[in-house]
Amino acid sequence: xxxxxxxxxxxxxxxxxxSVFGNRKIIKGEDKITTLYFMQNTRSSLHWTFDLHAxxxxxxxxxxxxxxxxxxxxxxxxxxGPTILSMTAVRRPVKMERKRGAFDGTVFFKGPDQKxxxxxxxxRLFSAAMEVRTGxxxxxxxxxxxxxxxxxxxxxxxxxxxxxxxxxxxxxVLVVQPSGKFMxxxxxATTLAMRTPNN
Numbered sequence: 001x002x003x004x005x006x007x008x009x010x011x012x013x014x015x016x017x018x019s020v021f022g023n024r025k026i027i028k029g030e031d032k033i034t035t036l037y038f039m040q041n042t043r044s045s046l047h048w049t050f051d052l053h054a055x056x057x058x059x060x061x062x063x064x065x066x067x068x069x070x071x072x073x074x075x076x077x078x079x080x081g082p083t084i085l086s087m088t089a090v091r092r093p094v095k096m097e098r099k100r101g102a103f104d105g106t107v108f109f110k111g112p113d114q115k116x117x118x119x120x121x122x123x124r125l126f127s128a129a130m131e132v133r134t135g136x137x138x139x140x141x142x143x144x145x146x147x148x149x150x151x152x153x154x155x156x157x158x159x160x161x162x163x164x165x166x167x168x169x170x171x172x173v174l175v176v177q178p179s180g181k182f183m184x185x186x187x188x189a190t191t192l193a194m195r196t197p198n199n
Contacts, residue, residue, distance in 0.1 A: 007178035012036065012188065014171040014195075025171060027188060037062070039192050048196055052189050063087050063189040067196070083193050085109075087186060094186065096193055109190055111183045117158060119194050122147050148194060150180065150187060159187050161194070171195060 013032050017024040027037035038057045041050040052063040068081035082097035089112075096109045096119075105121040150159040158180035164170040174191050176184055 007181075009178065010176040010181060010184065012174040012176070014174060014191070015169050016171055017169075025192065027174075037188055041196060050192060050196065052185075052192065054185075061088055062185050065189060065193050065196075067193075083107075085186070085189050085193065087189065089185065094190075096190060107190075107194060109186075111186060113182070116153050117150055119148050119150050119161075119190060122149060148191075150190070159191075161191050163195075 011030045013028045013030075015026045015028065017026050023041045023043075025039040025041075026035055027039070028034060029036050035056050036054070038053045038055070038059065039050050040053075040057065041048060043049075047067045049064065049066045051061060052065070053059040054062050064086045065083060067083050082095035085094040085096065087094055094109055096107050098106065099108055106118050108116055108118045111117050146163040146165060148161045149157060150161075152158055156179065157177055159174060159176045161172055161174050163172040172195070174188065176187055180187055
C-alpha cells in the first residue's frame with residue numbers, strides 16, 4: 001500500500017447547474033474554478049440515470065449510473081435493487097446497495113481493490129463529533145447534521161460529503177482522504193448516486 005501519511009486530502013466542490021433541482025452538476029477542484037467532472041441526470045417514471053464526464057460535458061465518459069426501480073409499488077411491495085455504476089476504467093459493474101438490516105441509509109459498494117466500502121449518513125438533529133480511524137490513527141472529526149462518510153470494513157475514513165444547506169447552487173463538498181485517492185472517480189460517482197433523489 002502507498003504511504004499516504006504526508007499527503008493532504010483532496011477537496012471537491014459540487015455545484016447544481018441549470019436548475020434548482022440540479023439535473024446537471026459541475027464538480028470543481030479545491031480552487032473552486034477548475035472543472036474536474038460534469039454530471040447530466042435524466043429521469044423516467046421508473047428510474048434515473050446519469051453520465052459522469054471528466055473535465056466537462058464534452059469530456060471522456062467515466063461512468064454511467066442507473067438506479068433501481070423507483071416506480072409505484074407493485075402488489076404493495078417493491079424490491080429496490082442496487083444502483084448500477086458502469087465505470088469505464090473498471091471491467092465490472094459496481095453495485096451500490098443496502099444490506100439486510102441496514103435501515104439507516106447506509107449503502108455498500110466494492111472498490112476497484114475488491115474491498116467493501118460503505119457510505120453512511122450521519123444526519124443528526126445537531127452537529128456532533130465522532131471518532132474515526134484514519135491512516136495516521138484515530139481522530140475526532142466534527143460532523144455537520146447533514147453529511148455522509150465513506151468508511152472501509154475496518155471503519156477507516158475514506159471520504160466525507162458535507163451537504164451545503166443554505167445555498168441554491170452549491171450541493172456540497174467532497175473531501176477524499178489520501179487512502180481513497182486511488183478510486184477518486186468512483187467516490188465522485190457514488191457520492192452523486194447517493195445525492196440523486198429517488199422520487
